[in-house]
Amino acid sequence: MKVLFAAPAHYWQPWAPHLRASCPEMELAREGDPAGFDALIYAPGYPEGGQALDFRPFTRARLVQSLWAGVERIVANSTLTQPLCRMVDPGLAEGMADYCTGWALRAHLGMDHYAQDGVWRHDQTPPLARDRNVVVLGMGELGRAVATALAGLGFRVTGWSQSGRPHPGIEVLAGPALPKVLARAEILVSLLPDTTGTRDLLNAARLALLPRGATIINAGRGTLIDEAALISALDQGQVGHAVLDVFRTEPLPPEHPFWAHPGITVTPHVAAETRPATASPVVAENLRRAMRGAPLLHVVDRARGY
Template sequence: MGLAIIAPNKSTDEIDAWKDVFRELNPDVNLQIYPHIDNKDAVEVVVLWQHPEGILREFPNLRLICSMGSGVDHIMADYVPEHIPITRIVDPRLTFSMTNYVVMGILNFHRQILRYIRDNQSKTWDMSHPEIPISVGVMGVGELGGDVLDKVAGLGFPVVGYGNSPKSNFRHPYYHGNQLQEFLDQVNVLVCLLPLTEKTVGFLNRDLFEKCKKGTYLINVARGKHLIEEDLIPAIREGSLSGALLDVFQKEPLPASHPFWEDERITVTPHIASITNHKAAAPQIMENYNNLMANKPLINQINKNQGY
């Protein structure tokens, strides 16, 4: 049985690091690296990140698809045979990094750090209104979103969660489905950690922004396709939003001509909120490789109907 890594957007150094861990875990693994996959018939397990569309059709003996990260939308958006399972990475370090990034963004807005950076540059001494009172809403309250709510609540801020499905005995105030307006009415910092599904593509749009409290601050760390990008700057200009912290985009790298670069109310980071650690991720993939060979249950398998 063979394993192929297909991640054309990752650097040679990154791929080499993954290869080293795989071979350390299983020196006998038949490992092929895209684009140099010479024996496609031997590939039964693929490890994917931003793979070329349609390439999965080229492996006639494929039995398992593994995401290199926690997200699987790049896989679900492509052709996937119904009988082939998909797994993802679950890593506490991903949660740690994501939560710290989001908390950083929330506190920067609360204490107006960007304003003071601009004041610094213009040598302006302005002590007025040093804090913005905030209430934080997180859309998508799985492992990542739940941890964000816990940590932000621990700092003493009011928090509210929102998701597509009801939850019983959730530890924070929670709304779902058609209760979106009730959720939005309570927050002025909006964090998107929704999974990317057919229902959530374009979820962050002009209609939603108009339902927000005036001056709401947006943080998107989920997927670029959640945001209708052309709706953001008008929403800021009209006052529905006061600004945004964005780590994910429709097209990455974000083109130099993109208007987000030019708007001081929008902070851009290059998809670094939470980075997969190959030393934590590769053993999970190799465990599933071994489980597949032994006909044992897989770990971290997604529900295809839910898309995550």
């Protein structure tokens, strides 16, 4: 099978050896006649120059395999008619669980309360994890991994998704229950994708539903939070702290008010990264399925956007 590696140039060196090792029967190329490729391995930013890739010449392609978990920058391409599959990487899920549990524990234990300034602050004892309510918005692959990790630490975890699809050991509530879920979220972890239904989901009205002083950890998409509403909620003490890893504009501009706000911790989109070593076997499996006409893994529903 002939596969086009349609990703920015800096992806090639870390990805190519792992992809070839996972799928030795593949002929992996960075260029060639579009009509000669059986599949594409794709990441936004290809081709260079800012223009969107025209998928129409790839008349033989049976699969467009995204290297990203988020596909909002791909599904909007009207030239894409081939099956599109998002990346579900075990390493990415592990990384997201590490990030979210780390920041959740920091909030839960009040680690930032103990300034190293000679003052003996013996006035606050955190509850046990089993007495702390944590809510995970978005119960896809990443959300389920995070919810499971947090529950394993003893937190009282509630998941929320539009469908309410159950997950073992976790109470998962569906769309209309969002106000109820937010009302219990002492720590709120947001892992929702960017869709028309999730943009500005956390607006002023919904932020007001949180327990006063709640912590928000957003590692989903920057469009989920109304930025002005978040700053207002922080200034009023309704939200105690926000850890933000994703933003509407990335890199986050130096002049953006998030950088200077004492209630916000900015991390530079590092919560979870697709790792070539763990993701390449997933790509290989989908390539083989495409070639034999078998059902593909993690096919994107373009109407839903994920």
